[in-house]
Amino acid sequence: MQIDLRTVTIKPLRHTFDNIARRIGGDKPASRYQEGTLDMQQTANFHYRPTWDPAHDIYDASRSSIKMADWYAFKDPRQFYYGAYTMARAKQQDTAEANFDFVENRGLAATLPEAVRDTALKLLVPLRHVAWGSNMNNASICAYSYGTGFSQPHIFHSMDQLGIAQYLTRVGLLLGDVASLDEGKRAWMDDDAWQGLRRYVEDSFVVKDPVELFVVQNVVLDGLMYPLVYETIVDDVLASKGGTAVAMLTQFMTDWFAETKKWADATVKIAAAESAENKEIMTKWLTAWRDRAAAALLPVARIALGDRTDELMGEVVQQFNARMAKAGVAI
Amino acid sequence: MDMTVAKKKLGLKERYAVMTRGLDWTPSYQKMEDIYPYIAYEGIKIHDWDKWEDPFRLTMDAYWKYQAEKERKLYSVLDAFTQNNGHLNVTDARYLNTVKLFLSGISPLEYVAHRGFAHAGRQFPGPGPRVACLMQSLDEIRHAQTQVHAVSNYNKYYNGMHDFHHAHDRVWFLSVPKSFFDDAITAGPFEFMVSIGFSFEYVLTNLLFVPFVSGAAYNGDMAAMTFGFSAQSDEARHMTLGLEVIKFILEQDPDNVPIVQRWIDKWTWRGYRVLTLVAMMMDYMLPKRTMSWKESWEIYFEENGGALFKDLARYGIKMPQCAEQIALEKDHLSHQAWSTFYNYAAAANFHTWMPDEDEMEWLSAKYPNSFDKLYRPRYEFWREQAAKGNRFYNKTLPMLCQTCQIPMIFTEPGDPTKICYREVDYKGDKYHFCSDHCKAIFEHEPEKYVQAWLPVHQIYQGNCFPEGTDPTVEGFDPLAAVLKYYNLEHGRDNLDFDVSEDKKNFAEWRGQATKNI
Numbered sequence: 024m025q026i027d028l029r030t031v032t033i034k035p036l037r038h039t040f041d042n043i044a045r046r047i048g049g050d051k052p053a054s055r056y057q058e059g060t061l062d063m064q065q066t067a068n069f070h071y072r073p074t075w076d077p078a079h080d081i082y083d084a085s086r087s088s089i090k091m092a093d094w095y096a097f098k099d100p101r102q103f104y105y106g107a108y109t110m111a112r113a114k115q116q117d118t119a120e121a122n123f124d125f126v127e128n129r130g131l132a133a134t135l136p137e138a139v140r141d142t143a144l145k146l147l148v149p150l151r152h153v154a155w156g157s158n159m160n161n162a163s164i165c166a167y168s169y170g171t172g173f174s175q176p177h178i179f180h181s182m183d184q185l186g187i188a189q190y191l192t193r194v195g196l197l198l199g200d201v202a203s204l205d206e207g208k209r210a211w212m213d214d215d216a217w218q219g220l221r222r223y224v225e226d227s228f229v230v231k232d233p234v235e236l237f238v239v240q241n242v243v244l245d246g247l248m249y250p251l252v253y254e255t256i257v258d259d260v261l262a263s264k265g266g267t268a269v270a271m272l273t274q275f276m277t278d279w280f281a282e283t284k285k286w287a288d289a290t291v292k293i294a295a296a297e298s299a300e301n302k303e304i305m306t307k308w309l310t311a312w313r314d315r316a317a318a319a320l321l322p323v324a325r326i327a328l329g330d331r332t333d334e335l336m337g338e339v340v341q342q343f344n345a346r347m348a349k350a351g352v353a354i
Numbered sequence: 355m356d357m358t359v360a361k362k363k364l365g366l367k368e369r370y371a372v373m374t375r376g377l378d379w380t381p382s383y384q385k386m387e388d389i390y391p392y393i394a395y396e397g398i399k400i401h402d403w404d405k406w407e408d409p410f411r412l413t414m415d416a417y418w419k420y421q422a423e424k425e426r427k428l429y430s431v432l433d434a435f436t437q438n439n440g441h442l443n444v445t446d447a448r449y450l451n452t453v454k455l456f457l458s459g460i461s462p463l464e465y466v467a468h469r470g471f472a473h474a475g476r477q478f479p480g481p482g483p484r485v486a487c488l489m490q491s492l493d494e495i496r497h498a499q500t501q502v503h504a505v506s507n508y509n510k511y512y513n514g515m516h517d518f519h520h521a522h523d524r525v526w527f528l529s530v531p532k533s534f535f536d537d538a539i540t541a542g543p544f545e546f547m548v549s550i551g552f553s554f555e556y557v558l559t560n561l562l563f564v565p566f567v568s569g570a571a572y573n574g575d576m577a578a579m580t581f582g583f584s585a586q587s588d589e590a591r592h593m594t595l596g597l598e599v600i601k602f603i604l605e606q607d608p609d610n611v612p613i614v615q616r617w618i619d620k621w622t623w624r625g626y627r628v629l630t631l632v633a634m635m636m637d638y639m640l641p642k643r644t645m646s647w648k649e650s651w652e653i654y655f656e657e658n659g660g661a662l663f664k665d666l667a668r669y670g671i672k673m674p675q676c677a678e679q680i681a682l683e684k685d686h687l688s689h690q691a692w693s694t695f696y697n698y699a700a701a702a703n704f705h706t707w708m709p710d711e712d713e714m715e716w717l718s719a720k721y722p723n724s725f726d727k728l729y730r731p732r733y734e735f736w737r738e739q740a741a742k743g744n745r746f747y748n749k750t751l752p753m754l755c756q757t758c759q760i761p762m763i764f765t766e767p768g769d770p771t772k773i774c775y776r777e778v779d780y781k782g783d784k785y786h787f788c789s790d791h792c793k794a795i796f797e798h799e800p801e802k803y804v805q806a807w808l809p810v811h812q813i814y815q816g817n818c819f820p821e822g823t824d825p826t827v828e829g830f831d832p833l834a835a836v837l838k839y840y841n842l843e844h845g846r847d848n849l850d851f852d853v854s855e856d857k858k859n860f861a862e863w864r865g866q867a868t869k870n871i
Contacts, residue, residue, distance in 0.1 A: 030437070033511070040517065059503060065519075068532075068812075071536055071540040071805045075395070081539055105500070106496075109421045113423070151377050155377035166472040178492055181472075182417075189414055192372055196364070212382075222383045228381070229389060
């Protein structure tokens with residue numbers, strides 16, 4: 024049985040804004056993602072050229088060598104506008120908070136096998152710097168890319184990476200102390216194991232093409248590093264040695280990667296499917312940066328994987344290649 | 355490690371430090387100047403980025419938690435507003451024109467602020483300012499989106515906002531706010547922070563954002579009021595950042611002081627000229643008024659701003675000189691602006707009207723020195739003409755100021771009977787200005803301001819007609835062609851409120867919602 028609540032109904036003159044109607048094939052109700060995203064960035068009649076980059080307009084598609092007939096072809100499969108984004112993250116941070124409390128209140132850090140705690144600190148603490156680099160790179164992509172469909176997810180990604188850097192800091196403080204953070208930074212700056220990765224990150228800071236930077240950071244580096252560190256090392260190797268508590272502390276990163284890679288894949292797919300030229304450029308970037316990233320991550324992986332490093336790293340690269348093939352770029 | 359030894363507990367400040375600046379390092383594989391290429395050319399000298407005092411200590415987990423809570427509340431109010439035909443609760447349908455002005459003039463600026471703070475955050479080598487800027491960048495996209503979402507329901511029932519993005523990039527008067535933000539984002543990162551972070555967010559926010567939100571609250575606009583109140587704690591953070599930026603730059607090097615002073619002078623004036631739109635909104639467009647423009651300038655700039663500049667005096671910063679001229683204009687600004695929009699109602703995306711008798715009384719009480727003498731007679735004449743069927747629509751395009759892009763409508767400081775004109779010859783061309791201050795801004799950076807996309811020039815050059823228009827054909831109607839280019843519908847989006855569909859529909863719908871007919 025249905026109850027029949029009556030409301031005063033007034034027939035609207037229109038259902039959405041004209042620009043949305045033009046894009047969704049007519050005047051029909053639009054989602055908040057659509058109204059908050061489509062055409063948000065100004066496109067015409069700019070008044071002045073940037074004094075910091077006079078060769079380009081304020082927003083300028085030619086900052087990338089990827090060419091799109093319409094940059095709003097890029098859509099976020101998560102339909103994240105600010106509200107949807109913060110609500111999703113608030114839920115995840117609730118879980119993370121509960122996990123940290125659980126580990127802390129039961130003293131689980133103290134019950135970790137010495138070797139596991141040591142490995143976790145050695146591996147995870149320097150990664151705060153990688154996340155901090157990603158925070159900066161994603162700010163860069165947000166600032167200099169074209170069209171809100173492409174730029175918007177990058178401010179979310181940027182702040183996610185700051186959040187991840189902060190969670191990793193808390194892991195360091197929980198499993199160790201302030202000195203562990205200092206030691207992690209020292210290793211990041213000086214130890215051979217980290218120099219390839221640090222060079223990769225610093226080289227990414229001078230990549231100017233925003234779509235290339237998206238590939239370098241969000242597709243390639245994260246695409247190899249997250250499965251390697253959080254899935255292979257933390258969830259499998261450390262957990263099998265009594266380190267389940269570590270996996271609880273990094274659940275945010277595991278869930279985050281599973282969610283964000285859907286968006287990254289969709290973005291790669293749309294860029295590559297646009298034209299043969301785009302596909303060629305994407306293939307070139309993906310191949311070159313994958314090889315660099317895989318080489319840079321190898322000594323890092325060795326911290327936790329020892330003899331099995333080459334084998335497991337090989338698997339991670341294979342998985343990554345398969346992922347890209349599915350997104351339409353065979354590498 | 356012996357885990358039984360109690361760990362050193364970090365204080366709030368230290369804990370926040372390891373969560374932000376502890377993450378940073380000095381690169382060695384790439385040069386600093388290649389990673390941060392835009393940081394030197396403005397001449398600002400920063401010796402120690404660590405001297406930055408974090409104005410608020412918010413880690414991302416706390417940010418997500420608080421902001422999500424606010425978003426949940428905001429969207430439930432918006433849903434209730436939509437379900438209950440909340441648009442019919444506004445004081446009267448004239449109020450909707452404030453919403454149109456806000457959506458097409460201000461909301462797109464929130465978006466530019468979002469991109470601008472992402473750019474500034476990326477470019478500052480200091481982790482403190484970077485985190486603060488990026489958090490503000492994230493807040494600003496929130497503001498742009500919540501405003502669009504809040505106004506979305508109004509757009510379903512009323513005219514003038516249906517293509518506001520398109521309008522913002524094209525409609526003549528919208529080049530005033532647009533060029534203001536374009537000016538800021540094309541400046542260097544330090545000037546951007548002084549222009550938007552300090553001058554706009556700190557000095558002028560109570561004169562810009564607040565009057566719209568208070569106006570909404572006074573006029574029964576629950577949607578706009580709710581996003582305004584929801585943004586309040588974000589704005590408080592932004593104001594703190596704006597002030598910290600100024601203090602930080604000034605404390606770093608005495609050579610920074612004259613540069614910053616020039617920016618404060620420039621951006622106070624630029625901001626004030628944009629506030630012309632707010633002044634007329636406050637005095638004419640709100641059916642229920644919160645306070646007059648003059649009162650708000652006196653409270654928020656002369657009193658509060660005066661205290662601020664006294665505080666900044668210890669750095670060698672003085673009250674901007676333009677404050678003197680603004681004080682002379684405060685009896686005239688809103689009236690001169692409204693007269694102009696009344697004239698050009700055929701080419702705008704909102705309606706105008708003549709104040710009724712009660713409103714005239716209010717205006718003469720609030721502006722005893724100017725209203726009855728100078729503006730009331732004008733309005734009475736226009737009202738008489740309209741009653742006779744001669745509602746005047748000016749179809750001749752006005753000359754614009756090269757800097758602020760407002761038509762040359764302002765009068766000489768101290769002589770409200772004489773229009774103020776200034777001009778400069780630059781590389782063989784003549785440029786026109788509404789004031790000494792706009793002229794001085796141009797003269798300091800002529801190569802920048804000659805680029806301005808001036809709507810009137812563009813119309814006369816034939817750049818504001820739909821593609822394929824032939825202006826040489828017999829009977830060509832330039833206004834009709836320009837409205838097509840703006841995507842405004844003649845007779846629905848423009849003209850006097852009295853003849854508007856908004857007025858008619860609102861009356862009919864309110865009847866339908868409150869009476870049994």
